[in-house]
Each structure stands twice: as C-alpha cells, then as structure tokens.
Amino acid sequence: MKQVFVMGSGVMGRGIAQVAATSGYEVTLYDVSQTALKSALDTIGWSLGKLKEKGKIQEEPEKIQARISTVTELTDVEKAEIVIEAIPENRALKEKLFQELDQRCGEHTLLASNTSAIPITELACATKRREKVVGLHFFNPVPMMNMVEIVRGQDTSDETIETAKSFVTSLGKKYCLVQRDVAGFVMNRIGICSSIEAIRILEEGVATVEEIDQGMRMAYGWSMGPLETFDLSGLDVALNAALAIYEETQDPKFLPPVTLRRLVASGNLGRKTGKGFYDYTLKK
Ligand SMILES: NC(=O)c1ccc[n+]([C@@H]2O[C@H](COP(=O)([O-])OP(=O)(O)OC[C@H]3O[C@@H](n4cnc5c(N)ncnc54)[C@H](O)[C@@H]3O)[C@@H](O)[C@H]2O)c1
Structure with a gap:
C-alpha cells in the first residue's frame, strides 16, 4: 500500500495525513474548504518541526510534507489503496460521501472511517463493497496518541481486517480490534x-x-x-x-x-x- 487519501483536513484528518506521510505514504488530503487545507498544512509543518527538534523523527520535515498534496475535488481518489474519512460527525453527510467514494474508487480500495460513534455497518451499507469498509478510529492528537481502534462492521472481511492491522502497525501505532460494531466502540x-x-x-x-x-x-x-x-x-x-x-x-x-x-x-x-x-x- 502506497497511496492514502484522507477526507477532511480538520483536527483529525490533518493528523492522520501527517502520520501517514511520516511513515512514507503518498497522501492526498481533501477538504471542501481551502482555508482548512491551508491551516492543515501550517499545523503539519509546525508539528513536524517540533518532532524533529525533539529527535522523534529522523527525516527532514520538508521531505515528509512534500508527500502530502491537497485537493478540493475528489481528484485522483481512484488511485488510492485506502481512503480514510474524517469529515464532521454527521451520519447523512458521511453516508453521502461513502456512496460517492464507492462509485469513484477502484474496486480494491478500502474505505475507512474515523467516526467516533456512528456504526461502521451503517456507512458500509451506503456502498456496494461492505466487506471493504472498516473503522479506523484514531485519537487526538493523532501524531502523539499511539492507539487506533480497528472496527469490524457486520460484513467487514477478515482480509480487510488484516490489511487494516498491517496499515495501523506500519504507522507505528498499536490497535484494539473492536469485534462488534457498537456505537462508540470501546474507548x-x-x-x-x-x-x-x-x-x-x-x-x-x-x-x-x-x-x-x-x-x-x-x-x-x-x-x-x-x-x-x-x-x-x-x-x-x-x-x-x-x-x-x-x-x-x-x-x-x-x-x-x-x-x-x-x-x-x-x-x-x-x-x-x-x-x-x-x-x-x-x-x-
Ligand atoms: N476531534 C477528536 O478528538 C476526534 C477523535 C476521534 C475521532 N473523531 C472523528 O473524526 C471526524 C472528524 O473530526 P474532526 O475533529 O477532525 O472534525 P473537524 O471539524 O475539525 O474537521 C472536519 C473537516 O471536514 C471538512 N469537511 C466538511 N464537510 C466535508 C465534506 N463533505 N468533504 C470533505 N471535507 C469536509 C471541514 O471543512 C473540516 O475541515 C469525526 O467523525 C469525529 O467524530 C474526532
């Protein structure tokens, strides 16, 4: 997996983009707001600078940041191997987006949601790839919090769960596998x-x-x-x-x-x- 598409560049999306780029992924960060994207890049630059100062990353911040591109259209989403959605916690908005993603993404693309409490199965039902939809619940601030909940929806396949585990591990984070799709998960x-x-x-x-x-x-x-x-x-x-x-x-x-x-x-x-x-x- 090389290409990650992050939807929403708010508090969580920008953090997810940062850790993915730090781990070597090519990241596209999407938002409907250009202002949010600009603010996201500023925060990421600041955060990477601090981490470098403290010796927590080896690579130069500019090199990491160069792996993040920003878009306000769903350009190139079909190239992504995983899409991580981090738009506001609004069920109707997320369902609409999942429907659109399902139509535009390649058939092997995994669709992940960072939702805090909306059942993953409900988002999966907006797509025709229910087995490829999974919850990846990161914690705030993402670069500092080393835990991710991996949430199995009703129809999430074992293969998707295994890919999600490898992806989370590749970001240097631990996971808690949430075996049943209950609102609010565990944490x-x-x-x-x-x-x-x-x-x-x-x-x-x-x-x-x-x-x-x-x-x-x-x-x-x-x-x-x-x-x-x-x-x-x-x-x-x-x-x-x-x-x-x-x-x-x-x-x-x-x-x-x-x-x-x-x-x-x-x-x-x-x-x-x-x-x-x-x-x-x-x-x-
Ligand atoms: N904030 C937290 O501590 C936290 C922790 C874990 C999970 N979450 C979850 O992560 C998700 C995002 O939360 P956040 O705190 O980053 O929110 P936020 O409000 O900081 O950011 C949301 C971003 O999404 C953008 N957006 C709105 N509609 C969009 C659309 N249709 N397409 C693309 N972008 C759109 C907004 O412009 C904004 O930049 C939510 O589901 C939330 O429940 C949040």
Whole structure:
C-alpha cells in the first residue's frame, strides 16, 4: 500500500495525513474548504518541526510534507489503496460521501472511517463493497496518541481486517480490534460516559471544572481530565458522538447534558474556538 487519501483536513484528518506521510505514504488530503487545507498544512509543518527538534523523527520535515498534496475535488481518489474519512460527525453527510467514494474508487480500495460513534455497518451499507469498509478510529492528537481502534462492521472481511492491522502497525501505532460494531466502540463508550458524568457533577455545583480535571489527573493518573479532554476533542464532536451512542443504546447515561448543548449552540467548541469549559484566550 502506497497511496492514502484522507477526507477532511480538520483536527483529525490533518493528523492522520501527517502520520501517514511520516511513515512514507503518498497522501492526498481533501477538504471542501481551502482555508482548512491551508491551516492543515501550517499545523503539519509546525508539528513536524517540533518532532524533529525533539529527535522523534529522523527525516527532514520538508521531505515528509512534500508527500502530502491537497485537493478540493475528489481528484485522483481512484488511485488510492485506502481512503480514510474524517469529515464532521454527521451520519447523512458521511453516508453521502461513502456512496460517492464507492462509485469513484477502484474496486480494491478500502474505505475507512474515523467516526467516533456512528456504526461502521451503517456507512458500509451506503456502498456496494461492505466487506471493504472498516473503522479506523484514531485519537487526538493523532501524531502523539499511539492507539487506533480497528472496527469490524457486520460484513467487514477478515482480509480487510488484516490489511487494516498491517496499515495501523506500519504507522507505528498499536490497535484494539473492536469485534462488534457498537456505537462508540470501546474507548468512547468509556471516555464519553466519564466526561458526561463530569459535566453533571459540574452542573450540580459539586466541584469546579479545574478541581474535577485535576482530581482525575492526580487521583486516577489520567494525563488529562474529562472536561479538558472534551475541550480538546471539540465539544461539537463530543456532542454528536454522545448523541450517536444515545440513539443506539437509549441509555440515559449518554444523554448530553444541557451545559454541553448550550456551549455548542453558542459556538464555544473548546480549544479550536478558544473557549469551552476553559477559556484558552486567557492562557497565552
Ligand atoms: N476531534 C477528536 O478528538 C476526534 C477523535 C476521534 C475521532 N473523531 C472523528 O473524526 C471526524 C472528524 O473530526 P474532526 O475533529 O477532525 O472534525 P473537524 O471539524 O475539525 O474537521 C472536519 C473537516 O471536514 C471538512 N469537511 C466538511 N464537510 C466535508 C465534506 N463533505 N468533504 C470533505 N471535507 C469536509 C471541514 O471543512 C473540516 O475541515 C469525526 O467523525 C469525529 O467524530 C474526532
């Protein structure tokens, strides 16, 4: 496998493009927004520079970045051996894209989704290659987090799972094979639940944002607290993921609290907009 096509150049897509290029793949990064693509290339350049400074990569950042090309049309998608979708967590949008990809891609191309919580089988059903559709759930920030969930949809073939395992390993990452296609997979079923509980505790006035996060870092050894993790993920992403899990499980523990809904409605999406549970404009 040499050619990787990444769809969506936001927080996740740019990270996936970066690690794939670092591992020697030729990457095409696609987005509907030219501004997002420009910002993605800036972030990738900055991140590769930092990794080089710290001795975590050997190759020159410019050489790695030269393996990434950007497009705003689905140009050359038929050349890719794997397409990794990382567009917003919106079922209708993703299904439409999978339908289009199925028509345009070569018959051997694997279609992977980085969805946080939408069942892979539902995306696979938008295509005529259900056995070649798989979940590749990366974690944020992608260059730093060495875990990927590989999600088996109802019809994903063993061959596809084996290719996905080799691909993830070639990126220098470990995987957790999710054997059943449940909304939220493994990590988000646990992580989102904890963050929602933290918001409820906050709403009840039991403890402050800082105390909750610091407590979980110090008492449980988490590297980040549950509220700062949501801010890093993007509160819109977190809300949509929680809703997708709730929709499938009908379990009230996944029902997004009002505070989360209001923050998203007001455009306060966490780090990426400067404000969420924390105010990042004050932290400069
Ligand atoms: N943010 C996280 O921590 C995280 C972690 C794991 C998985 N995910 C999942 O990854 C996916 C992407 O999340 P993100 O945080 O990178 O989102 P984001 O909002 O940062 O980026 C999404 C990008 O997709 C682009 N886009 C929108 N519609 C498009 C289309 N039709 N075709 C191509 N590009 C389009 C947008 O311009 C934007 O640049 C979501 O499914 C999310 O649930 C996110």
